[in-house]
Amino acid sequence: MNIYDVSKHAHVSIATVSRVINGNPNVSEKTRKRVLAVMEELGYTPNVFARSLGLNSMKTIGIMCADSSDPWLAEAIYYLEKELRGNGYDSILCCTGYLPETKKKYLELLRSKRVDAIILTGSHYIEAKPKDNAYLLEAAKDLPIMLVNGSLNGEQIYSTVCDDHAAVYDAALQLYRSGRTSVLYLYSGSSFSNLRKISGYRAAVKDAGYAIREELMVLCHKDLDAALERLDTLSRSGVHFDAVLASEDILAVAAVKYADKAGLKIPQDLSIIGYNNSILSRCTTPEITSVDNKVEALCTTTVNTLMKVLEMGNVPTKTTITPELMKRGTTDF
Incomplete structure (x- = not known):
């Protein structure tokens, strides 16, 4: 029995369960009582040692990208992994391709590995039809979902985009x-x-x-x-x-x-x-x-936001990066 089970049975996010366990005041009394009741019902007792490491945290972040041979995506992965290492986190990379069913498969694989969050690299993970994004909204109930140059509204979903x-x-x-x-x-x-x-x-x-x-x-x-x-x-x-x-x-x-x-x-x-x-x-x-389009800034901002989310700080759900036109020999202005 772990924090994920409590989150599922109480119908709240893992972050909310974490706040209750740590006595964070930013939880309504009604929600706090519901979470505590579920913990008692399931017989869940937070392990003191695990809590000191961050509530059963694996210190691992999942990264998904469509195609690691793409120059922009390859550079983004480099910066993401570098920033995560600098913050004491390992990463698991999944190259999903562009098919919706494969994206869902790899997201579930990362969830099964008990990663602390998932970073979706590139805008191909956001579909035009809302129903095709439902699996992301569902996953975000359990752990933070970070979008690099994609935007989706939902609880525990955070976007860093270039304009x-x-x-x-x-x-x-x-x-x-x-x-x-x-x-x-x-x-x-x-x-x-x-x-x-x-x-x-x-x-x-x-x-x-x-x-x-x-x-x-x-x-x-x-x-x-x-x-x-x-x-x-x-x-x-x-x-x-x-x-x-x-x-x-x-x-x-x-x-x-x-x-x-x-x-x-x-x-x-x-x-x-x-x-x-x-x-x-x-x-x-x-x-x-x-x-x-400032790939390094997109990735470092994403990781910095994630670290604040994991520390249960208040962070914006969307951050916009300003691009810059680099003038060279193919234009005359």
């Missing part, structure tokens, strides 16, 4: 103000982050005084060859564009290769902006102007 809407809005508007008239937007999916980015692009087109053209918003796989072929196809079909704004640096690299193949001068004939400010943005000639 992707503002980042893309500002980047697109700067392209228009520099004289561009047809900004092609390449994006890689419909995750929480991608939806915020495309809304920023739409707002910038409107505020720049142009009509929104659906043919200039192109879904593209995060694959160099596929993206290059997509740009070739667009050009052959007569779609004119004098700038490319990409939701991922890899798509911006494809735009650089497309310009070279088509005999276009960068940035005179074609301006290009990428996103993430990854190592890829500095691997081309010219180097790519890219939005720095």
